[in-house]
Amino acid sequence: MLTIGFIGAGHMAQAMIKGWRDLAEVRQIVYAPNSGAAVAEQLQIEAVASIEETFMQSDLLILAMPPKALAEVAPTLQMLLMLAPQKIITSVLGGVSISSLQAALGSQAQIVRTLPNVNVAEKEGYTAIAFAGTLDAATRGAVFGLFTYFGRADELPEEQFGAISALAGSGPAFVAAFVNALSAAAVAQGIESEVADKVALQMVNGTMKVLSKHEQTPTEFAHSVMTPGGSTAAGWSTLESEGFAKTIAKTIAATMQKNSEFD
Secondary structure (H helix, E strand, O other): OEEEEEEOOOHHHHHHHHHHOOOOOEEEEEEOOOOHHHHHHHHOOEEOOOHHHHHHHOOEEEEOOOHHHHHHHHHHHHHHHHHOOOOEEEEOOOOOOHHHHHHHHOOOOEEEEEEEOHHHHHOOEEEEEEEOOOOOHHHHHHHHHHHHOOEEEEEOOHHHHHHHHHHHHOHHHHHHHHHHHHHHHHHHOOOOHHHHHHHHHHHHHHHHHHHHHOOOOHHHHHHHHOOOOOHHHHHHHHHHHOOHHHHHHHHHHHHHHHHHOOO
8 A cells, every 4th residue: 555645735735635536556645734634525535634744654654734834844744754754755846956956855855846737636737857866777767657547648848848738738728718718709700609619629538539549739630620722710810919829938938937936
């Protein structure tokens, strides 16, 4: 039985717990001073009473508290790592690099930095992963396997995490905004709101599945849907003239800029 312990019980921790909870060989525990007990009850896992207890019971310890809380928990973790230096510490702390984690916890700490998105709760997620040089190949493979259970995972250089955070981490909110805009546009043309929401959502779900199964690029797929001079082409032309791609580029840039303030 593999025990995964969470320090922190926020939205990302809860999404990960949901994604892993049907693994029979995994036990999950959580410590969070304010919300841990309530989250544990809701998600049917075990709440523990302290950082020390979470650490000692866990095979894989996940840091999922607010990044600013790292300074508060680091002294306790440093002492515990003296007792169990091979403990695997996995971080989902936004904007906190491996070097920063090692500075806080010790240069020999076995650290994995991950960047999952909320879709891991439904095993449709994306996770970027970076490993400290202290981890051996077998450990890397085992951790990677756990995160691929959530959906897709890639080992990436840390310098790409900012863009990945904006794209995969914040992206679900932007896709939801696009779905909402499509639905609102249909309502403006006389479609009932409930119907418009269902049609927009089904269309996006179906399109994503088709795109994932075909070797076409998104642009090639879009052009395959259009008839030259037809209605889809007219709508596509409006997207281009109104600066849709530039708006998305600015959205990603703004997200990255805000993320950099926490680095």
